[in-house]
Amino acid sequence: MSAATGRLHEPLTRLLGARTANALAKMGLVTVDDLLRHYPRRYADPGQLTDMGKLQLGEHVSVHARVLQATVRPFANRGGARLEAVVTDGRHQLVLTFFAKHRGALRYHEEKLQPQASGVFSGVVGEFQGKRQLTHPDYLMVGGELDDDEAVLYQASLPIPIYPATASMATWKLQHCVRTVLDTLSEDDVPDPVPFEVLARAGLATRFEALLLVHKPTSPLDHARGRRRLRFEEAFVLQSALAQRRARAQAQDATARSPRPGGLRERFEAIAPFTLTEGQVSVGEDLAYDLAQPRPMQRLLQGEVGSGKTVVALRAMLQVIDAGGQAALLAPTEVLAAQHARTLAALLGPLAEGGLLGGDDDGTRVALLTGSLPAAARKRALLQAASGEAGIVVGTHALLGEHVQFADLGLVVVDEQHRFGVEQRDALRAKGRVAPHLLVMTATPIPRTVAMTVFGDLEVSSLTQVPAGRSGVQTVVVPADNPRWMERTWQRVREEVDGGHRAYVVCPRIHPDDPAGPGAAPAASPSEVDDADLVAESAPAGPGERPPLRAVLEVVEALRATPALAGLEIDVLHGQLAPADKDAAMTRFARGESQVLVSTTVVEVGVDVPEATVMVVFDADRFGLSQLHQLRGRVGRGTAPGLCLLVSTASPGTPAAARVEALAETTDGFRLAQLDLELRAEGDVLGAAQSGRTSGLRLLRVVKDADLIEEARRESAGVVAADPELSGHPALVAAIAATLDPDQEDFLERA
């Protein structure tokens, strides 16, 4: 450790004394650096008092208010006295109460709490005789503690940093500690992870200056500048880490898989049942080019639901097979893996019957490898993968098992990436002799800057069109408590089925007696569970009066007894069924042997039954927007128009109702993703795994700080290109290590 970083790693004990240091340690602040990173939550403008109308009983608050009056009242029959001060924000009042055994002991407060003086008062909000009060609050008068009149006036005009505080460590104590520590430091003590040239170009302060700006601002402009600079740093450190990851992957060798004229890919194109969309063609060109390079491709394909990503992936896989390699397709659930295997085999027709009678002579094979295969089938699939007989191996997490071997793995395709982490991708990639090419596909459109943050080590391609000839989906919100509408809902389902179509009915949970609904169902075997069952994500616990969530097993019984649906075959699908049963249910539905499928969100991801035209989603208001958009994408995939009926129990005007209505208004996934982010807390943006944990991001907001992220990405790419190991930037290396310590690396993974 260099002498320069030394000061920051110094424990707080020496500078602040053991008692204060211990109190700070309880807040997780042990070193000088920890304390300096404890940024103010906000700033009180001395000219502006806290709005006290919003104070909650029991809450620990720090309010900036003005004293109206202070009165000392001796107790009549006991000794002692009470001081009662009333403070105001101009509209509301708050009582401050101090007790003492002797009147004299209150004199100190009496002198400080002069009418018209303002200060910050901190304590737990209580109530006495119908009035909000703080008992024995800690406080600091603005402009106090300085003798010189001008200094008092000056200090009274400064913004007051309000720190995240605790009962034993009030915000001004923190402020005092931070200042004490900061005053002992100089520019040289605070190494800056952002290189000087970058700061100069971006017009940003140094790290030391920024700390002064946020902790000791002289104007609102100051702290805004300081915070912006610190946010840039967070973005820059993260983007540098990602740039290094990209560079390392790029530096690996890969086998170049050039297209082969007359190969399987061309022959597939000749028999493909449709013309590719423009987007499919142009993304296809990118992929064809990347695959022909001796460096591993690292590409993310974002595609609107139903935009036809599978065919794009298939063409890439065939190019690799034509060049002598194999492709692995990793799917998040067994249902989806099985479906992919079927779809690919069907699209390829005789081309997927290599070596079979009637099959194509130089055709290939599609193998399916999942955890639940019977032993014999599993052995066969393993053999086909290891021998190279199967050009395409489709599977779930089971593909990551160490006994799974490939003859020559050239391409890894990960479908619906949001459920896979970086480590899993890496585990699969490690199965190639040299690094295989990588294509990650996600149907959850995310804004560009989020993609840059979460998937920052990948190049991004997008498919925004859906193939022509689709009639789209009409979306209608159905109030759950309106029997007429509900009746009409089932009539519509009936009409669709009578017209030769099929219907999904989606519920948020499986058993009516699952206590907490989604997520409560015990997982049969963690690695193989259809985790789609566990995701009814943003279902907020909400006020207790909400009706219980609808469950598959209860709804299926009710539908079987519904007159409008009499005579229909109604099936169920959920994550607790044995894999073979899931597959059977899906197959029956795809063939039309059942016409109504009641399921959990297992159908969310990628299930493709073109005859399905109507979907009813129960408790739609309890799902996230992106998830509903995914669900809705399951209907309207054929030429007949789709209908999505969102049954909602949300009261009008609530955020939940707003979400559902947004969905009824637009089918643009990118727009919905943006909206979803706006309606959520920022912490959710990077995935549930991150929430509640500290990450490298304290100030950065991935959506709002889009411009900063773009700039940080550009600048970091330049720095890493010039110095891939960052040997000239020790402070940046240290910052990357601190941001991405092992605990936090899964922050990049996104649950």
Ligand code: ADP
């Ligand atoms: P997603 O991008 O959501 O994974 P899929 O790959 O499952 O979408 O494709 C959705 C449907 O569109 C499939 O039935 C597929 O066969 C069909 N499809 C794909 N490309 C085209 C095209 N160019 N023209 C018509 N249909 C297409």
Ligand code: MG
């Ligand atoms: Mg798909």
